[in-house]
Amino acid sequence: MAHDEPDEYLGDESPEFKELNDLIDNWLADERPERYDSGDKEWMETVVKRTADSLEEQPDYTQVFLDAARRRVYQREGTATRRANKFLRDIARTGQMPLGWGEGDAWKAVLRDILSAPLSIERSRVRLAAAAPADLEAWELENAREEDKRRLAQIEARSGARLLGDWLRQQGVQRVDDFRPPMAQGGDK
Incomplete structure (x- = not known):
């Protein structure tokens, strides 16, 4: 589960826009340059x-307006979740609560x-103010599991890139679209 979007939000994969999404994916595939700067959106x-x-x-x-509003609201919720995560990182870095925590009558405001x-936390969200020790422990365990999954996915992607690069070199080709997989042993000829 992504920590920056509510579970029920399907993002760009909402069923109402499947046909349009398929068109956009095809148009992007047609227009995408072979190489471009990651910040380049002009193309x-x-x-x-x-x-x-x-549209x-x-x-x-x-539906278009609702989707835009929904996307904005969910983005803001994601930003709030990242603020909570930053709060926890700051505690780890400084070893203390933020200035003013628990002081005076207006500190909560x-x-x-x-x-x-x-x-x-798992399939729930808990306001930081209401988090109990068990919530914080569950959050930490879930984050550790998700980090392990992300790390494994990155390792697999790197391994795939390394293997594909080795195959290209073995065939003496310079581009992925020039690569031809060797016939499988015992396969059709």
Whole structure:
């Protein structure tokens, strides 16, 4: 489970937009340069315009507006979750609570941002202010498991890249689209 989006949000894979998403994926595949700077979004403008044209053809914009509003709200919820995570990192780095914590009558109002931020724990969210020791321990264990999964996925991707690079070198080709897998032993000829 991603810690920056509510579980029920399907993001770009919402069923209402499957056909449009498939079109966008195809347009991106057609327009994507072979190499580009990760910050370069200019090449996508053609796809943005084609997508906007497709949306204009829709008889009802309500779903488009709702999806945009939903995306914005969920992004903000993700930002709140990242604030809670940063709060925990800051405690680990400094070994102390933020300045003003527990002081005076207005401290909860001043630190409302942090206190209301959610922690994602398994399939639940818990406001930081309401988190009990068991919640914090469950959050830590879940994060450790997810980090292990991410690390394994990264290791597998690196291994795949290394193996594919070795295969390219063995065939003496310079590009992935020039690679031809060898016939499997006992396979059709």
